Amino acid sequence: MAERVFITGVGIISAIGNNVQENLHHLREQKSGLGYTRHIDTIHKDVLPVGEVRADTPTLAAMAGVQDTPGYTRTTLLGLVAIQEALQSAGIKDARELPTAFINASTVGGMCDTEKVYFDILDPNKEGDFLKYIDTLDCADCTQRIADAVGIDEYVTTISTACSSSANALMYGARLIQQGLVQRAICGGTEALTRFTMNGFNSLKNIDKQFCRPFDQQRNGLNLGEGAAYLVLESESLVKERKAQVLAELSGWNNTNEAFHPTAPSPEGDGAYEAMKNALKMSGRSTADVQYVNVHGTATLNNDISEGIALERLFGTQVPKFSSTKAFTGHTLAAAGAIEAIFGVLAIREALIFPNLHFSQKMEELNITPETQLLENYPVNNVISNSFGFGGNNASLVISKYEG
Amino acid sequence: MKGKYYIQASAAISPQESFSGPFIPQLPVLADKNLLRIQEPDYSGFIPPNSLRRMSRVLKMGLVAALQCLRNGGVNMPGAIITGTGKGSLQDTERFLKNITEYAETALNPTPFIQSTYNSVNGLIALQQKYMQYNNTFVHRGFSFEHALLDSMMQLNEGNTDVVLVGAFEEISDEHFYIKGRIGYWKEALTQPAELLTSNTPGTIAGEGSAFFLLGNQPGNDPQACIEGMKMLYKPTEEKLHAALETFLSQHNLQPSDIDLLITGQNGDTNHDHYYHNLVVQYFPATNSLPFKTLCGEYDTAAAFALWIATRVIKEQGLKKVLIYNHFYGDQHTFLLLSK
Numbered sequence: 102m103a104e105r106v107f108i109t110g111v112g113i114i115s116a117i118g119n120n121v122q123e124n125l126h127h128l129r130e131q132k133s134g135l136g137y138t139r140h141i142d143t144i145h146k147d148v149l150p151v152g153e154v155r156a157d158t159p160t161l162a163a164m165a166g167v168q169d170t171p172g173y174t175r176t177t178l179l180g181l182v183a184i185q186e187a188l189q190s191a192g193i194k195d196a197r198e199l200p201t202a203f204i205n206a207s208t209v210g211g212m213c214d215t216e217k218v219y220f221d222i223l224d225p226n227k228e229g230d231f232l233k234y235i236d237t238l239d240c241a242d243c244t245q246r247i248a249d250a251v252g253i254d255e256y257v258t259t260i261s262t263a264c265s266s267s268a269n270a271l272m273y274g275a276r277l278i279q280q281g282l283v284q285r286a287i288c289g290g291t292e293a294l295t296r297f298t299m300n301g302f303n304s305l306k307n308i309d310k311q312f313c314r315p316f317d318q319q320r321n322g323l324n325l326g327e328g329a330a331y332l333v334l335e336s337e338s339l340v341k342e343r344k345a346q347v348l349a350e351l352s353g354w355n356n357t358n359e360a361f362h363p364t365a366p367s368p369e370g371d372g373a374y375e376a377m378k379n380a381l382k383m384s385g386r387s388t389a390d391v392q393y394v395n396v397h398g399t400a401t402l403n404n405d406i407s408e409g410i411a412l413e414r415l416f417g418t419q420v421p422k423f424s425s426t427k428a429f430t431g432h433t434l435a436a437a438g439a440i441e442a443i444f445g446v447l448a449i450r451e452a453l454i455f456p457n458l459h460f461s462q463k464m465e466e467l468n469i470t471p472e473t474q475l476l477e478n479y480p481v482n483n484v485i486s487n488s489f490g491f492g493g494n495n496a497s498l499v500i501s502k503y504e505g
Numbered sequence: 506m507k508g509k510y511y512i513q514a515s516a517a518i519s520p521q522e523s524f525s526g527p528f529i530p531q532l533p534v535l536a537d538k539n540l541l542r543i544q545e546p547d548y549s550g551f552i553p554p555n556s557l558r559r560m561s562r563v564l565k566m567g568l569v570a571a572l573q574c575l576r577n578g579g580v581n582m583p584g585a586i587i588t589g590t591g592k593g594s595l596q597d598t599e600r601f602l603k604n605i606t607e608y609a610e611t612a613l614n615p616t617p618f619i620q621s622t623y624n625s626v627n628g629l630i631a632l633q634q635k636y637m638q639y640n641n642t643f644v645h646r647g648f649s650f651e652h653a654l655l656d657s658m659m660q661l662n663e664g665n666t667d668v669v670l671v672g673a674f675e676e677i678s679d680e681h682f683y684i685k686g687r688i689g690y691w692k693e694a695l696t697q698p699a700e701l702l703t704s705n706t707p708g709t710i711a712g713e714g715s716a717f718f719l720l721g722n723q724p725g726n727d728p729q730a731c732i733e734g735m736k737m738l739y740k741p742t743e744e745k746l747h748a749a750l751e752t753f754l755s756q757h758n759l760q761p762s763d764i765d766l767l768i769t770g771q772n773g774d775t776n777h778d779h780y781y782h783n784l785v786v787q788y789f790p791a792t793n794s795l796p797f798k799t800l801c802g803e804y805d806t807a808a809a810f811a812l813w814i815a816t817r818v819i820k821e822q823g824l825k826k827v828l829i830y831n832h833f834y835g836d837q838h839t840f841l842l843l844s845k
Contacts, residue, residue: 144610207644208622219602222684235688239592240623241646245836248739257739258652259645261593261623269641276659282506300605301618358586358631358640363619372637491619492628494640 103279107340107347107503110191110287110333111443112183115430116152116326119164120186125447128455131475133429135312135324140175142217143296149308151294152326152431154179167250172233174211175327177243179436180291183329184247187287191333192345195252199339202256202283204274205244206266206290206435211237213293243291255283261435263490264397265356266290267330268438268498272354274334284339289331289439298434299325305364307401313432315398315425316405316471318462323399326431330439332446349446352483352501353384359493365403366489370411373397376497377415377485384499390483391421391499393448395441396471397487398425398457399432404489409467422472422479424457438488438496445484445500454479506658507756510732512718513668513725514578517813518543518566519714519801524573528817530800532698539691539710540682541698541802559616561596566715567626567674572633574717575670579726583719584666585639587656588627589649589673591805595681597621626674639665647833649673650806651737654720654841658732661722668725672717673806682711690803690834692773698799701773709772712802716809718816729816730827731844733757738838743783746838750788750830753840761788765824768811770831771796772803777835784830805833808841815843 113120116134117127127134135150140157154161158178162170165181173181188196215222215238218231236242240259248257256277260270267290274286302308302325309322332351340347357379359372366372381388396408412420426444433440448454457471482502489495517523520533520541533541543566548557551569560568567588575581597617604613619625624642631640639660643652650673657669685691692708701710719725720732736753738746754761767789771781785794795818801810808831815827825845832838 210644216602216605220606222687223680232687235684239646240644241591241648244645254739254741256652256737257645258643258648260641261644262627262640262642263622263624273641273656276663280506280659280662296605296610297602297618300610300613301601301615301621303610304613304615304618356639356641358628358637360631360635360637363625363628363632375637490624491622492624492640493631494624494628 105337106275106278106334106351107337108332108349108351108446109335109340109345109347110187111348111446112186112190113330113440113443114154114179114182115328115433115440116154117429128429129475131456131458133312133458135431138294141294141296143299145299145303148310149299149303150312150324152324153294154327172237173246174214174237174243175293176207176211176213176291177246179293179329180243180247181250184251184287184331187331187333188251197252199285200255200283201253202274202277202286203248203253204258204260204270204286204288205247206260206270207240207243207292208261208263208266208435209295209297210240211242212295212297216295216297262494263492264434264437265488265490265494265496266435266438268488268496269356271332271351271439271442271498272356275351275354278334278336284336286334287331288334290435291329292327292434292436294325294327309400312459313400313428314459315400315427315457316409316464317460318464320400320405323401324431326433328430328433328436328440330436330443332439332442347503349449350501350503351498353380353499355379355383355497357495359495361493364491366407368407370407372493372495373408373411373487373489374414376495377411380497380499384501386483386499388416391485392481392483393454394421394423394485395445396423396425397489398427400427405464406466408487409464409469413469420469422454424455424471426455428458441486442498442500445486448481448484449500449502452480453477506655507734508658510658510661511721511724512729512816513721514574514719515729515813515816516570516573516577517714517716517810518546518570519810520544520712521800532799535695535697539696540677541710541712543713561594561620563594563596563674563676564620564626564629568629570715571630571670571672571717574719578719580668580719581634582636583668583670585660585669586627586630586636587641587653587669587671589643589653589806590623590675591644591646591649592675593623593644594621595676595678599678599680646805647837648737650809651839654735657720667723668719668721670717671720673809674715675713675804675806677711677713677804701799702771702796704773705775707775709774709803712804712807714801714810716813730819733844734842736840740836741838743780746780747787750840757842764792764826764828766818766827767792767794768815768827768829769794769796770798770807772798780832808839812841819843819845
């Protein structure tokens with residue numbers, strides 16, 4: 102019998118706050134973090150809304166407790182801020198005390214800083230501080246700097262499956278625990294806004310010039326965001342041994358592929374349906390046990406149809422409360438799965454359902470509409486958290502209330 | 506990780522003639538740069554011409570090695586597709602970065618952006634095979650392929666499937682070669698692979714390649730080799746490395762002298778070759794060893810090519826126990842134990 106896997110610590114930084122408490126506060130206040138970039142030099146800066154972390158990079162360095170920052174990219178610093186909170190929240194003073202895994206996720210690694218100096222790096226006549234950023238472009242750079250800073254050296258790796266990256270990082274860490282390779286894994290992702298991704302999604306014509314409207318008939322694309330989030334996962338036996346406080350159980354997960362198109366889901370939501378169905382089956386819960394689905398809900402034309410149909414296929418006429426929190430944070434790509442998993446933990450802990458902001462009109466393809474009110478004192482025992490990405494990568498997590 | 510994981514089929518595109526025919530290792534001769542490129546196979550038998558035109562090098566070499574591996578194993582639907590790549594599609598990343606500047610962020614072609622995503626090869630394999638199950642991509646330098654393997658082993662342990670397609674791909678571009686050269690990744694003077702290990706200078710020569718494997722819980726119709734165990738170490742001291750080797754071997758009831766062949770990632774870089782040297786001196790003074798990077802150059806997922814070589818020597822020479830020891834610039838170290 103595989104060990105149960107518990108969530109014992111959480112840490113976030115996003116456009117709606119520098120820690121879990123601030124994120125929760127803004128979710129409750131129903132206050133979106135979307136706005137315009139202050140940190141990126143782009144022609145889109147007053148045109149395309151983003152969910153940007155307010156702190157500039159030197160401020161993030163100070164928050165992360167990094168004195169001198171040679172080669173510390175914004176991606177790394179966001180990650181450091183979030184992981185420190187996650188460790189603290191789990192009551193872990195020193196990550197070195199136990200063999201621990203660090204499974205990180207990113208889609209473009211240190212692109213945020215290398216894109217600024219890329220052409221200087223290519224110019225043989227230029228020398229200078231920018232050379233410190235030469236080796237920071239790949240996704241491993243931020244992972245290793247974070248691992249080194251907090252002292253993790255057992256399993257250190259990075260997953261990149263586009264927008265499902267950190268959901269896959271959570272699954273992988275949970276499986277390492279179940280197979281007995283480690284008792285503790287810290288999993289999540291970090292993503293900084295870049296000109297690269299803004300122009301990438303804009304060239305695909307799926308960025309909305311207005312604030313994104315998930316699951317709305319008038320939706321017209323996503324808004325990118327940035328942030329980082331980590332969850333501390335521990336085996337049941339370790340939790341008992343050290344009498345750790347359990348925030349929730351990661352009770353089910355599944356990863357499927359759409360095999361339909363490089364950047365679009367199938368219209369019937371086959372991958373999303375299978376991922377949710379299998380994750381729920383693994384958790385031992387039935388559809389009736391789910392009170393809330395934190396949908397991927399990017400507000401792109403395709404995702405919301407496909408995901409909505411998958412919800413109707415799985416739950417029939419009894420679709421539970423669902424909402425997309427991307428209208429709060431923007432779409433934080435590789436960090437999204439972990440940020441939203443933490444929102445799932447908060448929904449259970451605080452007995453609340455987050456509203457889907459900016460919704461006004463039901464989609465004609467669907468019979469269902471997202472929850473638009475903040476629901477307090479709403480008992481939540483099981484949450485499905487969805488993350489779907491390019492390459493047909495789908496991931497669903499089931500997060501459950503800890504029943505002892 | 507310990508167990509029995511059978512390599513049922515494999516395929517490799519590399520600077521060697523590895524894609525078709527028997528494997529006869531050749532030391533390549535470099536013309537003007539310390540860089541080994543793959544010998545490109547004829548991709549037309551695998552990918553329709555209009556798709557081929559749009560695909561960059563790493564997508565082609567990744568997809569085709571994967572498809573050939575499936576053909577070799579007679580498998581259409583593996584139970585999972587898991588890959589590793591340290592750098593993904595450098596060519597597409599560079600192209601999109603340049604386009605952003607060149608066209609001042611307007612009217613950009615999205616194709617290089619889509620293809621620059623690290624999981625695009627995985628997505629293409631799934632799309633081509635209409636395969637809808639587990640799909641994952643690791644992107645962690647010298648642990649990219651290794652974690653893809655570990656994930657595959659876990660999939661088999663979990664009983665989710667009988668056979669997994671696992672592989673790796675990496676390309677070197679001129680631009681990336683230049684960038685990494687600025688921080689000492691490559692040797693300064695032109696150094697031929699034949700002289701690589703005796704050159705006594707810092708840096709090494711760049712390489713690239715793609716290798717895929719069908720890993721199963723049964724030997725399959727045409728068994729190649731068996732993975733018995735793997736141990737990864739992140740930034741270990743030499744003491745910790747040596748202790749880990751001793752533990753690893755004893756877990757498999759082996760003495761160093763039981764190893765028939767040691768395949769090492771030795772690459773002639775005086776900054777990091779001491780790990781190999783000291784380990785060999787202490788444990789394997791009389792063991793046959795094969796330093797594989799003279800054949801393929803250095804890159805994040807070179808260990809996948811080492812595993813491909815191991816399957817060949819085990820099958821063709823009947824070796825019983827082969828140990829691969831590789832590290833990537835001293836940070837990610839891996840022991841991989843194979844048997845007949």
